[in-house]
Amino acid sequence: MSSLLAVRELRKSYGHLDAVKGIDFDIAPGEIYALIGPNGAGKTTTLRMVATILKPTAGTITLDGHDVVRDAAQVRRMISYLPEEAGAYKNMKAIDYLTFVAQVFFAERDRVERAVSVARQVSGLGERLNDKLGSYSKGMTRKLLLARTVMTEPKLAILDEPTSGLDVLNALEIRDRVRELARQGMSVLLSSHNMLEIEYLSDRVGIIDHGVIRDTGTAAQLKERHGADNLETVFGVLAGRVRADADREAVAR
Numbered sequence: 001m002s003s004l005l006a007v008r009e010l011r012k013s014y015g016h017l018d019a020v021k022g023i024d025f026d027i028a029p030g031e032i033y034a035l036i037g038p039n040g041a042g043k044t045t046t047l048r049m050v051a052t053i054l055k056p057t058a059g060t061i062t063l064d065g066h067d068v069v070r071d072a073a074q075v076r077r078m079i080s081y082l083p084e085e086a087g088a089y090k091n092m093k094a095i096d097y098l099t100f101v102a103q104v105f106f107a108e109r110d111r112v113e114r115a116v117s118v119a120r121q122v123s124g125l126g127e128r129l130n131d132k133l134g135s136y137s138k139g140m141t142r143k144l145l146l147a148r149t150v151m152t153e154p155k156l157a158i159l160d161e162p163t164s165g166l167d168v169l170n171a172l173e174i175r176d177r178v179r180e181l182a183r184q185g186m187s188v189l190l191s192s193h194n195m196l197e198i199e200y201l202s203d204r205v206g207i208i209d210h211g212v213i214r215d216t217g218t219a220a221q222l223k224e225r226h227g228a229d230n231l232e233t234v235f236g237v238l239a240g241r242v243r244a245d246a247d248r249e250a251v252a253r
Contacts, residue, residue, distance in 0.1 A: 003062075004029045004187050005050065005156055010059035012045050019045045021211035022059065027156070032178070032188040034198045037208035038239050043191045044084075044160060046208070050189060051081040051158050064155060082149040084161040090134035094125065094144055097133060098151065105152050115151040122177055123147035139170030146174055156187045163197060175201055195231040205231070207238045214238040 003026040012020040020042040027033045035043045048054040050061055052072045061068035068075050088097055095116070102115035120129065123143050133141065142163070150157055162178065163171035171194075178201060182188055192198055198205060199219045206216040215222060215238055219231050228234045 002028060004031075004064055005189070006060075006062045007046075007050070008060045008062075010046065010049065010061060011057045012042070012049060012054065013057045019211055020049070020056075023208065023211070023213045025206050025213065025216060027187050027189060029155075029187055030182055030185045031203045032182050032190055032201050034190045034192065034202035034205045035208055036191060036193075036195075036198055036205060036235065041208045041239075042211040043208050047081070047158050047160055047189060047191060050156075051079060052076055053081070078155040079158060080149045080152055080154040080156075081158040082145060082160060082162060084164055086145050088133050088141065088145065088148075091132060093130055093132055094123075094136070095129040097144075098129070098148060101148050102151060115153075118153060119144075119147040119151035122150055122181070124173065124177075139166050142166055142170065143174060143177075146177065150181055150186065154186065156189060157181070158189045160191050161193065162190070163192070163194065171197070195235065199231050207235060209239045 005027040007023060007025050009022045009024065010020055011018070011022050023046065025033065025035070035046060037043050045054065049056050050068065052068055052075055055069060063075050063078060066074050092100070098116050098119045099112065102112040106112050106115060123129065123146070125140060125143060128140065133144070136144065146162060149159070159178070163174050166174070175197060178188060190201060202219065204216060204218055205222060206213045207222070208214065215225070217225065222234045223229065223231065226234045226237050228237065
């Protein structure tokens, strides 16, 4: 598998606290890779290091041949990041907000126009783009923020809880848009607590706990490997919260 993103022996410490303890993973072009784990497992810290927001304590992150620390400026042109808690300017019309963001990224008028065109398509908000963001529902806002995240056509989109707090229909729309963008060649590093979302979206899953990746594979491979009917049980087993089938049977005997 050729890698767009390669993470090797990645570590992050805060004083005596080791938040990430030497993890490795790769993401191929057009692949959706989910990094999941309990709260405090190190997943958001990892996402922020890949996004150049945090500097690793040790290890390397390479994106399309560029070191994320040494070549941070070049890397930022190839990535986008949607944090779990993200907002926009409520007094601006949505279309003006998208144009403003595009102008921050691009100096050329044609690139700005293309970015806004991409955002229009991805958001699916139509004429509501002419309304102020203060009038938007949470679902509409999240669709707009996803559009803002991918409007620059990044090689890698980093999405932290992309459908957090959304109803089923809005969540389905966003998931379908993410999958379509991946089919078009964009790679995705995803984190979510919704295991159904992870199974639906992800090509591969890495489960992290206490700063260590416990296992990696497709959802089907992980379920088979750990004798589980669903990804939630795999999650629980690898995080030490649930006994595997063999252990449960031994206890029963």
